[in-house]
Amino acid sequence: MPLLEIANLHVSVEGHEILKGVDLTIDTGEVHSIMGPNGSGKSTLAQVIAGHEAYEVTEGSIRFKGRDLLGMGPDERAGEGVFLAFQYPVEIPGVSTNYFLRSAVNAVREYRGQDPLDAGSFMRLVKEKAALVDMNAKLLSRAVNEGFSGGEKKRNEIFQMAMLEPTLAVLDETDSGLDIDALRIVADGVNALRGADRAFLVITHYQRLLNYIVPDHVHVLMDGRIVRSGGKDLALELEESGYGAVEPAAAG
Amino acid sequence: MTTATTSPSAATATDRFAALYEGARAALAGSARDGEMARRDAAMARFREMGVPRRGDEEWKYTNLAGLDALPFELAGAARVVAPEAVEPALVGAGPRIVLVNGRFDERLSDATEAPAGVTVEAHVPADASVLDRCTDLAPLPFARLCEALAPTAAVVRVAPGVEAAEPIQAVFITTAGDAPVAAFPRLRVEAGAGASVTVVETHLVMGAGATVAASLTEIDAADGARVVHECTADLNESSWRLAAIVIRQARSSRVESAAVATGGGVTRHDFRASLDGPGADCALRGLAMLSRDEHVDNHLLVRHAAPECTSREFFKNVLDGSSRGVFCGRIHVDQDAQKTDGVQTNATILLSDDAEAQSRPQLEIYADDVKCTHGATVGQLDEGAVFYLRSRGLPEARARALLIDGFAGEILDAYTVAAVRDRLKSALFGPIPGGAGAA
Ligand SMILES: Nc1ncnc2c1ncn2[C@@H]1O[C@H](COP(=O)(O)OP(=O)(O)O)[C@@H](O)[C@H]1O
Numbered sequence: 001m002p003l004l005e006i007a008n009l010h011v012s013v014e015g016h017e018i019l020k021g022v023d024l025t026i027d028t029g030e031v032h033s034i035m036g037p038n039g040s041g042k043s044t045l046a047q048v049i050a051g052h053e054a055y056e057v058t059e060g061s062i063r064f065k066g067r068d069l070l071g072m073g074p075d076e077r078a079g080e081g082v083f084l085a086f087q088y089p090v091e092i093p094g095v096s097t098n099y100f101l102r103s104a105v106n107a108v109r110e111y112r113g114q115d116p117l118d119a120g121s122f123m124r125l126v127k128e129k130a131a132l133v134d135m136n137a138k139l140l141s142r143a144v145n146e147g148f149s150g151g152e153k154k155r156n157e158i159f160q161m162a163m164l165e166p167t168l169a170v171l172d173e174t175d176s177g178l179d180i181d182a183l184r185i186v187a188d189g190v191n192a193l194r195g196a197d198r199a200f201l202v203i204t205h206y207q208r209l210l211n212y213i214v215p216d217h218v219h220v221l222m223d224g225r226i227v228r229s230g231g232k233d234l235a236l237e238l239e240e241s242g243y244g245a246v247e248p249a250a251a252g
Numbered sequence: 253m254t255t256a257t258t259s260p261s262a263a264t265a266t267d268r269f270a271a272l273y274e275g276a277r278a279a280l281a282g283s284a285r286d287g288e289m290a291r292r293d294a295a296m297a298r299f300r301e302m303g304v305p306r307r308g309d310e311e312w313k314y315t316n317l318a319g320l321d322a323l324p325f326e327l328a329g330a331a332r333v334v335a336p337e338a339v340e341p342a343l344v345g346a347g348p349r350i351v352l353v354n355g356r357f358d359e360r361l362s363d364a365t366e367a368p369a370g371v372t373v374e375a376h377v378p379a380d381a382s383v384l385d386r387c388t389d390l391a392p393l394p395f396a397r398l399c400e401a402l403a404p405t406a407a408v409v410r411v412a413p414g415v416e417a418a419e420p421i422q423a424v425f426i427t428t429a430g431d432a433p434v435a436a437f438p439r440l441r442v443e444a445g446a447g448a449s450v451t452v453v454e455t456h457l458v459m460g461a462g463a464t465v466a467a468s469l470t471e472i473d474a475a476d477g478a479r480v481v482h483e484c485t486a487d488l489n490e491s492s493w494r495l496a497a498i499v500i501r502q503a504r505s506s507r508v509e510s511a512a513v514a515t516g517g518g519v520t521r522h523d524f525r526a527s528l529d530g531p532g533a534d535c536a537l538r539g540l541a542m543l544s545r546d547e548h549v550d551n552h553l554l555v556r557h558a559a560p561e562c563t564s565r566e567f568f569k570n571v572l573d574g575s576s577r578g579v580f581c582g583r584i585h586v587d588q589d590a591q592k593t594d595g596v597q598t599n600a601t602i603l604l605s606d607d608a609e610a611q612s613r614p615q616l617e618i619y620a621d622d623v624k625c626t627h628g629a630t631v632g633q634l635d636e637g638a639v640f641y642l643r644s645r646g647l648p649e650a651r652a653r654a655l656l657i658d659g660f661a662g663e664i665l666d667a668y669t670v671a672a673v674r675d676r677l678k679s680a681l682f683g684p685i686p687g688g689a690g691a692a
C-alpha cells in the first residue's frame with residue numbers, strides 16, 4: 001500500500017479551478033520533488049494535503065496509509081503523520097516558540113496514544129533537534145516567527161518537522177529566500193531525517209535545492225496538472241531548458 | 253443586567269445618590285475631622301450639578317446608565333462580616349494588606365503591621381482631593397466626586413521620600429451584595445514621596461449575586477522621581493456596575509504604571525486620567541477586557557502632557573465574545589509647553605462572535621509643535637491563517653484558538669509585575685497552564 005495516493009485531484013478556490021486532475025503516488029522511504037513555474041498550483045497542492053479549508057476539492061481523492069485524508073481535520077492529519085513546511089510561515093504574536101512547540105508535540109503525542117513529554121525530556125528533545133538545523137536557542141523564547149528573518153522562519157519550519165517526526169513531510173519552497181549556507185544547513189537537516197519509514201514531497205521552483213536533497217522522482221506541475229515525471233535528471237534538464245520547453249503531451 | 257422598569261414616580265439615580273448622602277451625612281459628620289464635611293458637601297454639590305450622565309453626554313455615548321434609574325440601591329451595609337477564607341484566594345502575597353468591606357476598614361482581614369519603615373498603610377479620609385482636582389481640569393468625573401462625598405473612609409498608602417517598598421501592598425475592596433441592590437464607594441489613595449518606589453495591587457471583590465453599584469476613586473500622587481506600579485483586578489458579578497476613576501498626578505521624572513484587567517461583571521467603566529506635570533515623567537497605562545455574555549467595558553483615558561519631555565504609553569486590548577461590548581476612548585492631550593512629548597496609544601480588539609461589538613476612538617489633541625505622538629486602533633477576528641498553522645502542527649481547533657487569544661491577551665497580562673496577580677488572572681482566563689509554563 002502506498003503512503004500517499006492522490007487520484008484525479010481537482011481543487012478550486014473561490015470558484016476558480018487551480019488543480020485540474022493531479023495524480024501522484026508516494027511510497028514510504030521515497031523523496032519526490034514537484035517543480036513548476038509560479039502560479040502553477042504547487043502551494044495549493046501542499047495546502048490541500050495539510051487540510052486548508054479555503055481550498056475546495058471538487059473531484060478526486062487523497063488517501064494516506066490507505067485512509068481517506070480529505071475527511072480529516074488539519075490536526076488529525078498532523079497526528080497521523082502529515083507535516084507541511086509552509087512557504088510563508090505564519091507569525092503568532094504573544095506565543096513563545098517554546099510553548100507553542102511543547103503544545104504541538106504533546107498534542108501529536110496524545111493523538112498517537114503516547115504520554116506527554118515532561119519539561120525535562122522536552123528540553124532535551126529541543127536541544128537535539130535544534131542542533132540539527134543550527135537553530136538559534138534565543139529564537140525559542142521569542143514569539144513564533146515574529147521578527148524572524150526569512151531564513152530563520154524556514155529553519156524554524158524544518159526544526160518543527162524534526163520535533164514532530166512526521167511520516168510524510170511536504171516542504172513548500174523551503175529553499176526560497178535562503179542563502180547557500182542556510183540552504184545547506186536546511187538540506188542537511190532534511191537528509192538527517194530521511195529514512196525507510198518516512199517520505200518527503202519537496203516543492204521547489206529552482207533545481208538548486210535538489211543538489212542537496214537528491215530526489216528519487218521529479219514531477220513537473222504546470223497549470224494545475226503534472227505534465228511530466230522522471231528521475232532526478234529531469235530537474236537538471238529543466239534547469240537548462242526552462243519550463244517553457246516542457247512538452248505537456250509527455251505527461252505521465 | 254437589570255432592565256429598566258421605570259414608573260413615573262421613580263426617582264432618578266441622581267436623586268437617589270443625593271438621598272443616600274442626606275441619609276448618611278449625620279453619621280459621616282459624627283466621625284469627621286476638620287473641614288471634612290465641607291469637602292464632602294462640596295463634592296456632593298459638584299456631583300449634583302453634573303448628575304448621572306445622560307444619553308446625550310458625548311463622554312458617555314457608548315455606556316448607557318439609564319439602567320441605574322431603575323435600581324433602588326441603598327448604601328452597602330456597615331455590619332457585614334466576611335470570613336477570612338472568602339478573601340484568601342484573592343490575596344497576592346505576604347506584603348502589607350488593607351481590607352475595606354463596604355467602605356469600612358476591616359481590622360481582622362487587614363494586616364499592615366508588617367509595613368516597613370517609611371511605609372504607612374492605613375484607613376482614613378484624605379484631607380484633600382488635589383490629584384482629582386488636577387485631573388478634572390479638562391473634563392469632569394461625576395462618579396469620582398460622588399465617591400469623594402460618600403466614601404466612609406479610604407485606603408491610604410504612603411511611602412516616604414527615598415523609601416523603596418519591597419513587597420507589593422494590597423488594597424482589597426469588598427462589596428457584599430444582598431437581596432436588595434447596594435451602592436458602594438471604594439477609595440484608594442497612593443502617595444509616593446520623592447524617589448520612593450511602591451507597587452500597589454488593587455483588588456475589588458463583589459461577594460454574592462445581587463446588584464451592586466460601585467463608584468470608585470483611585471488617586472495616585474507621584475512626587476519627583478517616584479516609581480509607582482498599580483495593578484487592578486475586579487471579581488464582579490453579572491449585575492454589577494463598576495464606575496471607576498483612576499487619577500494620576502506625576503511630578504518630574506516620576507514613573508507610574510497602571511493596569512486594569514476586566515474579566516466580566518455587568519457594566520464596567522474605567523476613567524484613567526493622568527496629568528504629567530513635571531518634565532521627564534513617564535506614564536504607562538494598560539488594560540485588557542475579556543468579555544462574554546452581555547458584559548460591557550468602557551475604557552476612557554485622558555493623558556495630559558503638561559510638561560516637556562514626558563513619555564506616555566497606552567495599550568488597551570479587548571477580546572469580545574457573546575454579545576459583549578468593548579469601548580475604548582483614549583485622548584492624549586499635549587499642552588503648548590509640553591515640547592518633546594513622546595506618546596503612543598493603541599487599542600486592539602478581537603471579536604469572537606458576530607454579536608460582539610467594539611467601539612474605538614483614539615484621539616490626539618496637540619498644542620505643542622515638537623512632539624512625537626502616534627495612535628492606532630485595530631478591530632478584527634482571530635487570524636484564521638494562524639488557526640490553520642497551529643492546527644497543522646497538531647493542535648485541536650479549540651486549543652489553537654485559545655492559544656491565539658492567550659497570546660493576544662498575554663501582551664497585557666505579562667506586563668503585570670506581581671506574579672501572583674498575573675498567574676491568578678491567567679488561570680482564571682485560560683484555565684490551568686500545562687506544566688506551569690507561561691505562554692510567552
Ligand atoms: N486563496 C486564494 N485565493 C485566490 N486565488 C488563489 C488562492 N491561492 C492561490 N490562488 C491562485 O491559484 C494559483 C496557484 O497558486 P499557488 O498554488 O500558490 O501556485 P504556486 O505555489 O505554484 O506558485 C495562482 O493563480 C494563485 O493566484
Ligand SMILES: [Mg+2]
Pocket residue numbers: 042043044087172173
Ligand atoms: Mg507557492
